[in-house]
Amino acid sequence: MKVLKILGVGVFTLMLVSLCLFGLDYVLSDDSKSYARIQMHELYEQEDIDSLFLGASHVYSGLNPAVTDEVWNQNTFSCSTSSQRINTSYALLKEADKVADIDTCYLEMSAKGVTKEVGEGLLDEVYRVADYLKPSWNRVSYLLNAVPSEQYVNAFWRTRRNWKSIYSLSKMKRTISNKRTEAYKNYEYATDTEHYVGKGFIHFTAEFNNVAIGIREPIKNPVSEDYRHYFQKTVEYCRENDIKLICFGIPLCEFTMETIGNYDVYYKEAKELCEQYGVPYYDFNLANPAILDLQDNDFRDVNHLNAAGAEKFSRVFAEFFAGKIDEEKLFYDSYEQKRNHLTKRFIGLALKRDKSSKFCEIRPITTKEDDYEYEVYYEDENKDYILLQEKSPNLKIAMPKKEKTRLKIRIFDSKGNKVAGFVKSV
Numbered sequence: 085m086k087v088l089k090i091l092g093v094g095v096f097t098l099m100l101v102s103l104c105l106f107g108l109d110y111v112l113s114d115d116s117k118s119y120a121r122i123q124m125h126e127l128y129e130q131e132d133i134d135s136l137f138l139g140a141s142h143v144y145s146g147l148n149p150a151v152t153d154e155v156w157n158q159n160t161f162s163c164s165t166s167s168q169r170i171n172t173s174y175a176l177l178k179e180a181d182k183v184a185d186i187d188t189c190y191l192e193m194s195a196k197g198v199t200k201e202v203g204e205g206l207l208d209e210v211y212r213v214a215d216y217l218k219p220s221w222n223r224v225s226y227l228l229n230a231v232p233s234e235q236y237v238n239a240f241w242r243t244r245r246n247w248k249s250i251y252s253l254s255k256m257k258r259t260i261s262n263k264r265t266e267a268y269k270n271y272e273y274a275t276d277t278e279h280y281v282g283k284g285f286i287h288f289t290a291e292f293n294n295v296a297i298g299i300r301e302p303i304k305n306p307v308s309e310d311y312r313h314y315f316q317k318t319v320e321y322c323r324e325n326d327i328k329l330i331c332f333g334i335p336l337c338e339f340t341m342e343t344i345g346n347y348d349v350y351y352k353e354a355k356e357l358c359e360q361y362g363v364p365y366y367d368f369n370l371a372n373p374a375i376l377d378l379q380d381n382d383f384r385d386v387n388h389l390n391a392a393g394a395e396k397f398s399r400v401f402a403e404f405f406a407g408k409i410d411e412e413k414l415f416y417d418s419y420e421q422k423r424n425h426l427t428k429r430f431i432g433l434a435l436k437r438d439k440s441s442k443f444c445e446i447r448p449i450t451t452k453e454d455d456y457e458y459e460v461y462y463e464d465e466n467k468d469y470i471l472l473q474e475k476s477p478n479l480k481i482a483m484p485k486k487e488k489t490r491l492k493i494r495i496f497d498s499k500g501n502k503v504a505g506f507v508k509s510v
Contacts, residue, residue: 112246114255115215116262119144119280120165122271124216126283127163133184134158137284138173139192141166142334146389148398149283155402162284167209169197170314175226177318179217181325188328191318193358193365195303195350196387198311207231207239215242277384287391290384292337294432295508300386302346306353319361330405331358333367335376335397337383339432341369342449347419366404368397370416373426375409376400380431428452430495430503435510441486444510446479448495455498463490 115121123144135158137143143164152160161184163176173191180186210230217223231239238245249255262268273280278288322329333354341347351367358365368376382393389397403409416422434447448456457477461469462484469492473481483489488509495504 109243112249112256112259113242114246114249114259114262116259116265116268117273118212119273119286120212121216122273122280123163123165123284124213125271127161127180128183128218130159130161130180130184132159133161133180133186135160135188135190136177136180136186137162137164137190137192138168138176139164139334140168140194140197142194142336142388143192144284144286145288145384146334146394146397147401148285148394150281150285151395151398152402153283155399155406160283164192164284165209165213168213169200169209170311170318171226171230172209172213174314174318174321175217175222176213177327178222178321179220181327182220182222186325186327188330189318189322191329191331193331193333193354193367195306195344195347195354198307198350198354199303199305200308200311207235211239211242211245214239285394288384288388288394290390291381292339292383292385293506294339294380294504295506296339296343296386296432296434297508297510298434298436300340300344303344303350306350307357312357315357316361319363329363331363331365332401333365333369335368335371335378335389335393336387337378337380338426338429338451339380339449340386341419342431342451343386343434343447351419366411366415368401370419370422371400371414372416372422375414423451426451428454430454430456430497432504433493433495433506433508435491435508437483437510442483444481444483444491446481446493448479456503457496459494459496461492463492 135152135156137147137149137160141164144162144166147162147164149160149162152158161180163180165172165176177186177189210227214223214227214230217226227236227239249259266272267274277290278286281287319329321327331354333351347369351370354367355365376397378389378393378396382389382396384390400409400414404411404414416425429451431449431451434449436445436447437443438445446458455477457475458473458479459475460471460473460481462472464470470484472484472491475496481491490507490509492507493505494502497503
């Protein structure tokens, strides 16, 4: 009898502590803007998934399962998440397979994701997934390996990461208010330019404007050791569980491809890695524009497709893997080979202030070289544009002031024809 009383007290105490922790998490952790919460909820509702898509944000904005469902007559699902690293892909593969018995896994390989070590960057990428994994050894193992030991308390107890909110009554009220909305209760997500439409896909309407402040650096040391390690574990898991693994690259806009400058360095090593493990790899950055015709307005920024671009890409992607498009017709052997077949085009400008902020450096992004000249204006306090540089090939512009200012730039080719114009704050 005494043992039963002790057990009863223990169970009651555990339930009380759990209730308190749940209550604290409810009022302190505002996840009303988390699409991963909705995505993972939907994943656990799946009974069977024929094809799973894994990767970073390129996938959830660029590959629409509604299209692959239609073309393949399958149930496809995207477990892609923002900044997803290979260790996260591995954890999600195991989770999805446990839930819905995966037949085929399509793993995105991107130059940015492949080159980074797993431990680099913020822990947000890990938490946005782990917070919604159901309790299991997969979740525990994922966190133990992805998070530094000094962060374990934060990793396993979300409320601890948000404890400072307890000092703000207004923030707690806002969190409670957000969680009481019908959208939150019904697992809906939408903003002015994006909304979650199901199966891990987010519909984006924004369009890329061809000018960027910073540019991508040339690729160095393409495949990290961490990536190799988890790639091998992914391959082994797929073989042990009879899952077909296919790797692919989602198209980046020409602006990004040209600023990288040496994409084939990455492509060569990524392809060799896949060949080493007998995994097929298809990089759609090498796709023939006659078949996959993506324009600047098919992208929402320098790295991601928008909804219109996703429709184009998803259909070509689905039809290729359905055997409706010949591989030799779709892909060039290298990006350099593809580039040689591109028409002459002025794509955009990369603008960057130097460390002293006294100058703005201009870098033209083009598919073919030309002798361009630049006419530059700056916006003064009265919102008037003042001439800063007459038509000139000069690429280093002396700035009128150190703080951020708007520039209007007109670009002319060697024949004196205006080829583009941009207004951008730098």
